Amino acid sequence: MxxxxxxxxxxxxxxxxxxxxxxxxxxxxxxxxxxxxxxxxxxxxxxxxxxxxxxxxxxxxxxxxxxxxxxxxxxxxxxxxxxxxxxxxxxxxxxxxxxxxxxxxxxxxxxxxxxxxxxxxxxxxxxxxxxxxxxxxxxxxxxxxxxxxxxxxxxxxxxxxxASQGFHQESGLEADPPYFLAVSSLLPHKNIDLLVRTFQRYVESTGSPTRLKLVGSTPESVARTNGGGTSSTAIEYLGRVDDQELRRLYASARAFVFPSLYEGFGIPPLEAQASGLPVLASDAAALREVLGSSARYFARQSEESLLAGLRELDTDAVLRQKFISLGQENAAKYxxxxxxxxxxxxxxxxxxxxxx
Incomplete structure (x- = not known):
């Protein structure tokens, strides 16, 4: 027994x-x-x-x-x-x-x-x-x-x-306006404050209509967490959602962002890849092990490096398609x-x- x-x-x-x-x-x-x-x-x-x-x-x-x-x-x-x-x-x-x-x-x-x-x-x-x-x-x-x-x-x-079976799906019609998706807690090592700061700078400097949706913590917790709060209308905190809603969010996003400083593995990038999303991930060692060449990486403590990655995946449809294909192949390995x-x-x- x-x-x-x-x-x-x-x-x-x-x-x-x-x-x-x-x-x-x-x-x-x-x-x-x-x-x-x-x-x-x-x-x-x-x-x-x-x-x-x-x-x-x-x-x-x-x-x-x-x-x-x-x-x-x-x-x-x-x-x-x-x-x-x-x-x-x-x-x-x-x-x-x-x-x-x-x-x-x-x-x-x-x-x-x-x-x-x-x-x-x-x-x-x-x-x-x-x-x-x-x-x-x-x-x-x-x-x-x-x-x-x-x-x-x-x-x-x-x-x-x-990635659980329900996340292996075809991506749907992209939302209008388009959005990047991040799924994470707001613990400091998840590096969400860097993402929020950089994304707000990206939108203000380019005028991009693309938005950022954050899943994983309640809006009320944002103000208590490492400077993660913002009043920008380009950024939306959705809190915790069930799997059905999460699958819907994956299916209609433009790209997925995972800025963590340290991970043991990182399930959300695999869920995103299985859902047909290109992934922009930090260069944390475990993420490089799990994702291999299937993601666009950025230096995890560099605002400039993250800014460049956001710009590329927001504006380059060919690049997005490349990482969609590579990501689906990668997710299928697990x-x-x-x-x-x-x-x-x-x-x-x-x-x-x-x-x-």
């Missing part, structure tokens, strides 16, 4: 939760020995791919993970392997496969408080080091995690993200089924009598 830590069903969906949901859904078609467990209370879904989620214990959050889940596992016959897919799990547990997406909290410390960084780094060390195996989403993250926590890189398996097969293979090597 393999117990799947489904605490992610109590959390809002970001790339981390998306990874967990997609991998579990695919694994359920490959294995019949998974037991899905979550804290008590409301869940985003009561089952995954038709398999019900059992709710154990009485606590929430980290306390559930460190107390209720640990206690339930200790009382389960056969010492089951635990699969934790969203960065945390019971500390000091050896029979565990734990996923760690990146070490942004170490490399971009200004994004998080000192208290959070200190606690999270200690929690991660006590989870990653004893675990049977670690999963991450890119070779870049594998090397980063190994360096920060002094792990043998061979202990860490790379299982990439993908699939959740392929990634789940990799996790399945890892689980099979760690459990006796598991189906190969």
């Amino acid at each position: 393999i117990v799947v830590n489904c605490r992610f069903l109590t959390q809002e969906v970001t790339g981390v939760q998306r990874f967990a949901e997609e991998i579990v859904a695919e694994l359920l078609s490959l294995r019949d020995d998974l037991v899905l467990v979550a804290p008590p209370g409301p869940l985003r879904m009561a089952s995954i791919a038709g398999t019900p989620v059992r709710q154990w214990g009485k606590h929430q959050g980290h306390l559930w993970e460190q107390w209720d889940l640990r206690r339930a596992l200790s009382q389960t016959p056969g010492k089951p392997l635990l699969l934790s897919l969203t960065n945390t799990g019971p500390v000091l547990r050896r029979r565990q496969v734990v996923t760690h997406h990146d070490v942004t909290y170490v490399r971009e410390p200004h994004t998080y408080s000192l208290q959070f960084r200190t606690a999270y780094r200690l929690l991660s060390a006590l989870t990653l080091r004893p675990a049977k195996a670690v999963v991450t989403v890119s070779e870049f993250s594998r090397q980063e995690i190994a360096a920060v926590y002094r792990l043998d890189p061979a202990k860490i398996s790379v299982v990439p993200n993908a 699939s959740w089924s392929y990634s789940a097969e990799a996790v399945n293979g890892l689980l099979s090597t760690l459990t006796e009598g598991a189906r190969p």
